[in-house]
Amino acid sequence: MNAEYKKCIEATYRCLEACNVCYHACLKEDHMMMKCIELNRECAEMTTLALQYMQRSSTFVVPILALCAEICEACGKECKAHDYQHCQDCAEACFTCSEECRKLSA
Template sequence: MDASYKSCIKACLDCLEACNVCYHACLKEEEKMAECIELVRECAEICAYSAAVMQRSSKVVKQISALCAEICDACGAECKSFDYRHCQICAGICFACAEECRKMAG
């Protein structure tokens, strides 16, 4: 694994965890949050895949990182629109991951 991937891998794994926590909490809210739930699942999955791609130094790191940044930004924006603590935490972590992934995408 390329050492330059470390901070982006950590950001992706942190985002994966935050999205999973948010997903679980959103399912319990009374408010209709279907789009938020859908986006946090997509975000968690792309973050997991992005971390795996970097861990194996794949040739598609830049492309996957660019896609991950796009999805993290969308997820962050959706989560930020809700006042729930779990959504606000997830939004901040998603935006941080998007920034790391943009750096990786170059």
């Protein structure tokens, strides 16, 4: 693993996992949470891509991390608006991931 990206990779894995858990849980809630579900999927997909770029130290990692930070921030804001614990956990993971991605893309 590229040591330069270690902390960001760890935060990104946690975010990916939290988004997948939240996505699955939101599908089972009493009411549909389409925006949350949509952002969970987009964030999970983006974090997967960011992980791959960091793991191979791609020359395009900076713009990928910048976009990842933006998507994680949007997902975190949406999840934060819901009272479910899985949404709160996801918001926290998204905000941490966004912060770590911003550090490396600045």
